[in-house]
Amino acid sequence: MKQFLVVGLGNFGFYLASHLYKKGHDVMVIDKNPNLIQNIKNQVTQAIVADATDPNVIGALGVKDVDTAVVSIGSVLGNSILAVLNLQEIGIRHIVAKAINDPHKRILEKLGVQEISFPEKDNAISMAERLDNPNLIDYLPFLEGYGIIELAVPQSFVGQTLKQINLTNSYGVQVVAIKELVPEKMRFIPKADFVLKSSDILILLGSDMGLEKLKNT
Incomplete structure (x- = not known):
């Protein structure tokens, strides 16, 4: 305590x-x-x-x-x-x-x-990010220039493994966890051979530039 x-x-x-x-x-x-x-x-x-x-x-x-x-x-x-x-x-x-x-x-x-x-600013930025991108579920500022987002799996990623989409090299973004809705389960630091489903939610950490590039995929 x-x-x-x-x-x-x-x-x-x-x-x-x-x-x-x-x-x-x-x-x-x-x-x-x-x-x-x-x-x-x-x-x-x-x-x-x-x-x-x-x-x-x-x-x-x-x-x-x-x-x-x-x-x-x-x-x-x-x-x-x-x-x-x-x-x-x-x-x-x-x-x-x-x-x-x-x-x-x-x-x-x-x-x-x-x-x-800076709660008012952080909440406003989070809402603006969600309004800007329909796939974005939540956005949390992390450090200056970096953020954490919850993102619905883009259609182009469905059926591919994390290794295949290679987010780290392609966008400078790290997959922290995957929230599976079917079946309901949270996978922290998922393995590279995890196959993405349309019902999955990605929890990602990365630079604002990299996250913005990914959101526009």
Whole structure:
């Protein structure tokens, strides 16, 4: 069991905190809004009405030993930055923060935040990718310039083995797994002699350029 602190209870913070708690972790949440705290109090370990931009408040919470603090304040950029600084000041080593735009992301990087989430941008890109290509089931940004996609097997690949379609050399894309619908089964790191069916779903990792080329196959 790990200890988490979630600062800010917008949609992102709420679902993150409640899901971590369901996973069996110790989760404390803080927010200035009493109504938001009331809504989540039965779904986390501890829910406190508090202002994360006040260094005295943060210091008094006794949270310096948490495994990870997540700053999910998104409406006011300055409040997010102050919260991060206050958490760093009390010695929290691992801080994850949500960014609302590119300038916010750059500031968080300058502050040394280890992980930065950009949920609105990532979700928008994922939806745009799905709307652009009917075979694309899902898209997840991975690293800058790389992504993970779920792709229905193109008709031209049906009946061929992974070795024959040779995605690594042809597109610079790696098959991470294959989701079989008939029969229902997940194959991780499938073998080269696996024969693709029209009902299969490919889970692929690769550069955005390679994935885009493959989607247009």
